[in-house]
Amino acid sequence: MNRALTVDDLVFAGIALASGLLAAFLLRMLLRWLGKHADRTRWSGDDLIVDVLRTVVPWAAFVGGAASAGAALPLTKAVQHTVNQCLTVLLIFVVTLAAARGIAGVMRSVTQSRPGVAGSATIFVNITRILVLAIGFLVVLQTLGISIAPLLTALGVGGLAVALALQDTLANLFAGIHILASKTVQPGDYIRLASGEEGYVEDINWRQTTVRALSNNLIVIPNGELAKTNMTNFMRPEQELTILLQVGVAYDSDLDHVERVTNEVIAEVMTEVEGALPDHEPIIRFHTFGDSRIGFTVILGVGEFSDQYRIKHEFIKRLHRRYRKEGISIPAPARTVAIQQGAFSIPQQRVHEEADGVTSVRLD
Numbered sequence: 001m002n003r004a005l006t007v008d009d010l011v012f013a014g015i016a017l018a019s020g021l022l023a024a025f026l027l028r029m030l031l032r033w034l035g036k037h038a039d040r041t042r043w044s045g046d047d048l049i050v051d052v053l054r055t056v057v058p059w060a061a062f063v064g065g066a067a068s069a070g071a072a073l074p075l076t077k078a079v080q081h082t083v084n085q086c087l088t089v090l091l092i093f094v095v096t097l098a099a100a101r102g103i104a105g106v107m108r109s110v111t112q113s114r115p116g117v118a119g120s121a122t123i124f125v126n127i128t129r130i131l132v133l134a135i136g137f138l139v140v141l142q143t144l145g146i147s148i149a150p151l152l153t154a155l156g157v158g159g160l161a162v163a164l165a166l167q168d169t170l171a172n173l174f175a176g177i178h179i180l181a182s183k184t185v186q187p188g189d190y191i192r193l194a195s196g197e198e199g200y201v202e203d204i205n206w207r208q209t210t211v212r213a214l215s216n217n218l219i220v221i222p223n224g225e226l227a228k229t230n231m232t233n234f235m236r237p238e239q240e241l242t243i244l245l246q247v248g249v250a251y252d253s254d255l256d257h258v259e260r261v262t263n264e265v266i267a268e269v270m271t272e273v274e275g276a277l278p279d280h281e282p283i284i285r286f287h288t289f290g291d292s293r294i295g296f297t298v299i300l301g302v303g304e305f306s307d308q309y310r311i312k313h314e315f316i317k318r319l320h321r322r323y324r325k326e327g328i329s330i331p332a333p334a335r336t337v338a339i340q341q342g343a344f345s346i347p348q349q350r351v352h353e354e355a356d357g358v359t360s361v362r363l364d
Helices: 007-039 047-071 077-113 122-143 148-163 165-184 223-228 254-270 308-326
Strands: 190-193 198-204 206-210 220-221 231-233 241-249 283-290 294-302 334-337 349-353 359-362
Touching: 007 047, 047 077, 165 206, 165 223, 190 220, 206 223, 220 223, 223 308, 241 308, 254 283, 254 294, 254 308, 294 308, 294 359
Parallel strands: none
Antiparallel strands: 190 198, 190 231, 198 206, 206 220, 241 294, 283 294, 334 349, 349 359
């Protein structure tokens, strides 16, 4: 201490510290008011800016007041240097946290606003946040006078050993980055794997991909396994898709009449059922002379994958009701079976296979 501590020194230091605290409080209230106005705007960037400033500015005011209070006191150079270093480290720590939050928010906003990028890029956000925090940590070490060159060398050597020990984890990490960068799968897509799992992609993070099945259960798939398996994405290249339904009518049916009635039912379903495509052109294709019926395919257009169940449900009900009204029959498969056992002969039998799996046998 260069001179004795006086009451005036304490008063000036107290005023400086109190001024810093008051400024921090007033600035925080001001930024909170600005945040409410930013919420009313359509641009999300102002919300992010206010959120970052709300973290940095009050702490900067407090650090400034504390530094002024320290300068008002008759401290030795060593103590003054230590106080300044502590305040600098505190400010760097706050700025680093705010920068990590701000840059991660920018990354999230960019990825959500662009359909060609991940709709929910948790993996990119996490990697960006870790990089910013690591840079801030190195700046703190440099501020404290600690050389970071040996640390970087040690990290390089140790990183090789860690990479060998965490091969599966790193494989999942880079597989997740590859999946997002290649745009083959994005959060919100409906996918089906070769192993049978299917559902909506909820999130792709640094280790795994979370898929929500139609039963509302979550399926967790490692990114490495997802990158290696065969997969069908029902949302790419576009969300709308077509579904095929197989129908059959009796041989004595008037096929022109069948086609006309079926087209009317298709147009009705496409117009009235939610999730259908009203502009979809009705398509019917006869293709098979079956054992007991003439088979044809009906092609329907749906807005997205999960809509097909509701559309199939309504189409089958309405088509069945309309066929009964028009006298068009959908025959059950019939087989003629002759059985001989030694010298005893059993008469021919008519075997009818019903739709519900029950088989009825009639002796001729």
